[in-house]
Amino acid sequence: MPDDTQILGHCPDCNERITTAWTLVEYEKDDGTEGVWAECPGCGDVVAPE
Numbered sequence: 751m752p753d754d755t756q757i758l759g760h761c762p763d764c765n766e767r768i769t770t771a772w773t774l775v776e777y778e779k780d781d782g783t784e785g786v787w788a789e790c791p792g793c794g795d796v797v798a799p800e
């Protein structure tokens with residue numbers, strides 16, 4: 751079974767582990783790096799995983 755889930759980071763609010771399956775938006779920051787907004791499976795908020 752393919753495992754296409756990668757860890758984006760942890761929720762800054764509840765520290766839940768967030769995987770790519772929860773990605774909502776990917777964007778490019780002003781400094782050229784990639785940013786991600788994701789829905790936290792723990793608290794349901796939209797967060798920037800860290």
Ligand SMILES: [Zn+2]
Pocket residue numbers: 761762763764765766790791792793794795
């Ligand atoms: Zn959370």
